[in-house]
Amino acid sequence: MSYVAIKGGENAIREAAELLQVLRTRGSTEGQPPLSPQAIERQLHFLHSQVMSEGGLYDTQLASLAVKQSLGDPMEAAFLLRASRSTRPRIANTPVIDTRKMRLIRRISSAFKDIPGGQMLGPTPDYTQRLFNWELLDESGESFRNKLMQWTDGLDVDSTESAEESPLPKVLDFLREQGLVDDAPEPCDEPFDITREPLVFPVDRSAALATMTRGQQGGIVALAYSNMRGYGDVHPTIAELRVGYVPVELPHPVTGEPTEAGEVLITECEVIAMYERSDEASTQRTGVGDTVEIDPEAPPRFTLGYGACFGHNEAKAIAMAILDRSLQKGMRDGPSNPSEDPEFVLLHIDGIDAMGFTVHYKMPHYVTFASDLDRLRKTQQQHADKKQSTETESPVAEEVASP
Amino acid sequence: MSLAELQSPQHREHTFGLIDETAKREIRRATLKAVCVPGYQVPFASREMPLARGFGTGGLQLTLSMIGEDDTLKIIDQGSDESVNACNMRDLITRVCPGVEPTFKTEDASIVQTRHRIPETPMREDQTLVFQVPYPDALVVVEANEARRVQMHGEADYARLFVKLYEDIVQYDEITLSHRYPTRIHGHYIIDPSPIPRYDVPKLHQSKQLNLFGAGREKKIYAVPPYTDAKPLEFQDVNFRVEDHLDDGGRRLVCCKCGADNTFLDELVLTDGSRAYACSDTEYCRRMVQQAKAASQTARGGVS
Numbered sequence: 254m255s256y257v258a259i260k261g262g263e264n265a266i267r268e269a270a271e272l273l274q275v276l277r278t279r280g281s282t283e284g285q286p287p288l289s290p291q292a293i294e295r296q297l298h299f300l301h302s303q304v305m306s307e308g309g310l311y312d313t314q315l316a317s318l319a320v321k322q323s324l325g326d327p328m329e330a331a332f333l334l335r336a337s338r339s340t341r342p343r344i345a346n347t348p349v350i351d352t353r354k355m356r357l358i359r360r361i362s363s364a365f366k367d368i369p370g371g372q373m374l375g376p377t378p379d380y381t382q383r384l385f386n387w388e389l390l391d392e393s394g395e396s397f398r399n400k401l402m403q404w405t406d407g408l409d410v411d412s413t414e415s416a417e418e419s420p421l422p423k424v425l426d427f428l429r430e431q432g433l434v435d436d437a438p439e440p441c442d443e444p445f446d447i448t449r450e451p452l453v454f455p456v457d458r459s460a461a462l463a464t465m466t467r468g469q470q471g472g473i474v475a476l477a478y479s480n481m482r483g484y485g486d487v488h489p490t491i492a493e494l495r496v497g498y499v500p501v502e503l504p505h506p507v508t509g510e511p512t513e514a515g516e517v518l519i520t521e522c523e524v525i526a527m528y529e530r531s532d533e534a535s536t537q538r539t540g541v542g543d544t545v546e547i548d549p550e551a552p553p554r555f556t557l558g559y560g561a562c563f564g565h566n567e568a569k570a571i572a573m574a575i576l577d578r579s580l581q582k583g584m585r586d587g588p589s590n591p592s593e594d595p596e597f598v599l600l601h602i603d604g605i606d607a608m609g610f611t612v613h614y615k616m617p618h619y620v621t622f623a624s625d626l627d628r629l630r631k632t633q634q635q636h637a638d639k640k641q642s643t644e645t646e647s648p649v650a651e652e653v654a655s656p
Numbered sequence: 657m658s659l660a661e662l663q664s665p666q667h668r669e670h671t672f673g674l675i676d677e678t679a680k681r682e683i684r685r686a687t688l689k690a691v692c693v694p695g696y697q698v699p700f701a702s703r704e705m706p707l708a709r710g711f712g713t714g715g716l717q718l719t720l721s722m723i724g725e726d727d728t729l730k731i732i733d734q735g736s737d738e739s740v741n742a743c744n745m746r747d748l749i750t751r752v753c754p755g756v757e758p759t760f761k762t763e764d765a766s767i768v769q770t771r772h773r774i775p776e777t778p779m780r781e782d783q784t785l786v787f788q789v790p791y792p793d794a795l796v797v798v799e800a801n802e803a804r805r806v807q808m809h810g811e812a813d814y815a816r817l818f819v820k821l822y823e824d825i826v827q828y829d830e831i832t833l834s835h836r837y838p839t840r841i842h843g844h845y846i847i848d849p850s851p852i853p854r855y856d857v858p859k860l861h862q863s864k865q866l867n868l869f870g871a872g873r874e875k876k877i878y879a880v881p882p883y884t885d886a887k888p889l890e891f892q893d894v895n896f897r898v899e900d901h902l903d904d905g906g907r908r909l910v911c912c913k914c915g916a917d918n919t920f921l922d923e924l925v926l927t928d929g930s931r932a933y934a935c936s937d938t939e940y941c942r943r944m945v946q947q948a949k950a951a952s953q954t955a956r957g958g959v960s
Binding site: 365367368383590 | 670705706707711734741743744747791797799800828832834923925926927929
């Protein structure tokens with residue numbers, strides 16, 4: 254049966270939505286409990302993070318609901334968050350967040366063995382062996398709890414000691430002191446708001462960063478990977494990768510003073526790229542055809558890339574930092590690889606856009622396809638006519654046209 | 657044998673060396689071919705390992721394909737036996753290869769698997785050095801397309817690499833390639849020697865040990881057999897140079913732990929922001945410290 258957009262359609266889509274619920278609840282007859290939003294947030298930590306990041310909305314409960322409602326499809330879940338966010342007014346901009354104040358759960362540097370404050374592995378699957386842990390197949394509530402108790406036993410989990418540590422310096426600060434990397438760029442007064450303005454190329458770096466921070470993880474990783482494999486030359490070294498909670502401030506409703514409104518879990522990555530002409534030594538292109546002016550006096554330095562996103566998504570933050578670097582190079586010198594082309598990267602990494610258009614091909618295309626058929630049949634006819642006419646002209650033709 | 661039995665936990669145990677015997681055989685064949693054609697990248701059907709791609713799955717497969725229970729294994733990561741990746745790798749291999757002895761001592765190991773260093777202790781003919789390789793192809797810096805690179809290698813067409821070096825000299829008065837220095841093997845193929853520092857490249861030339869290179873993600877195996885020429889690219893008038901480890905005053909930096917002035921050094925950032933230097937090969941460093949202690953004790957003993 255075809256699915257034609259006539260009256261039966263209303264019924265059909267209602268039933269299809271109901272069937273999705275049947276798909277979700279079919280374990281209930283075997284005594285399976287429904288997933289709780291808390292369980293999703295805690296036990297599907299990385300999926301939950303990915304959804305918040307791509308949804309571009311930091312709301313832990315809504316993200317859990319999105320995962321549940323979408324049956325665990327990360328793109329659909331991010332889409333739910335995005336659609337929800339669209340219904341909200343923008344209240345205010347926060348002041349720039351100093352990530353040195355991050356309450357860390359993880360912090361590593363690949364550039365140096367020892368860094369002030371030390372390497373801090375924290376929770377990571379990096380050095381786990383990907384062999385099945387069969388115990389998890391039928392984990393009891395007790396062993397589940399014991400895992401935690403074993404670790405926290407004797408720890409004062411309510412202690413605020415770690416939160417009171419002085420902010421750890423950035424590895425980049427240390428390299429800047431030695432003149433090895435560019436100075437930190439001046440923060441822009443008004444970052445480009447991709448939720449309120451369309452991207453009209455050429456775009457500035459803040460628009461690129463904002464687009465990437467809610468880009469689809471797989472897309473960002475794939476494009477950054479192309480740069481790593483030879484279609485580009487960033488050659489990144491991770492100066493610092495941080496995961497943790499940063500305080501978010503808002504103007505106080507009465508006094509207007511910046512006041513801490515809460516904290517968000519973020520992942521932040523700073524990469525050092527192979528040195529080249531320093532960014533400071535050359536003016537950024539503002540449009541196609543601009544000449545790049547180079548200060549011959551400026552010494553060569555390591556260049557930088559920056560990535561940051563909501564939640565705990567390390568591959569995404571690293572890939573974003575690499576793309577930030579490759580895009581800066583592309584903006585300056587013109588792109589020589591896909592990952593250096595701002596339009597190519599920024600218009601193809603949004604999961605909501607890409608997924609939506611990919612699945613839209615499932616919609617009826619009867620009209621357009623009819624139009625295609627008309628053209629093909631016509632050109633086949635032309636082809637046949639031409640063949641016939643040449644055959645009648647040359648009686649020595651070896652082949653006879655099939656009727 | 658019923659399906660239920662096959663699904664039972666004891667059937668979930670793995671074979672010696674984790675990967676199945678036919679896979680090991682295929683890897684060994686590729687390895688033999690690599691030894692026969694020094695520097696040539698042999699494609700192989702790289703398997704997914706329990707470690708993430710990029711964490712040394714190529715070296716791991718080489719090691720697992722040839723290791724036996726009589727072998728003694730040393731694993732280093734950037735010179736250190738104790739870094740997280742080395743610990744994890746050693747734990748995995750000794751777990752799936754019962755009988756294999758782990759060691760930190762270079763001279764005791766029959767197989768040394770390394771990420772980004774060649775040990776300071778010279779190796780012997782009865783030892784094999786296995787490298788974990790992220791980028792097997794030295795031409796990738798000048799040509800992104802693999803099909804074209806294969807042809808360039810076949811024709812020994814390395815002109816564009818020389819142009820890259822030349823452009824560096826024109827732009828910076830210095831070759832900017834820091835590690836992964838392109839090295840010509842046996843007068844034909846140019847290899848990427850994996851991200852060892854330039855300091856280690858000369859150790860490949862006419863080496864006593866067999867050097868095997870495994871790139872898991874890129875699915876290639878290549879080799880520098882013993883007593884084979886390995887020459888870093890250079891110009892007649894601009895020679896290849898290793899990291900010199902000189903301080904601002906032009907003096908050779910020494911290791912802050914053992915005092916060695918002839919090793920590759922790690923730069924450390926101390927809490928006060930100052931810099932210190934220590935041997936990257938931690939096992940060599942420890943041995944130097946022990947020898948110095950022993951020598952001073954003997955000297956004191958001689959006085960008494």
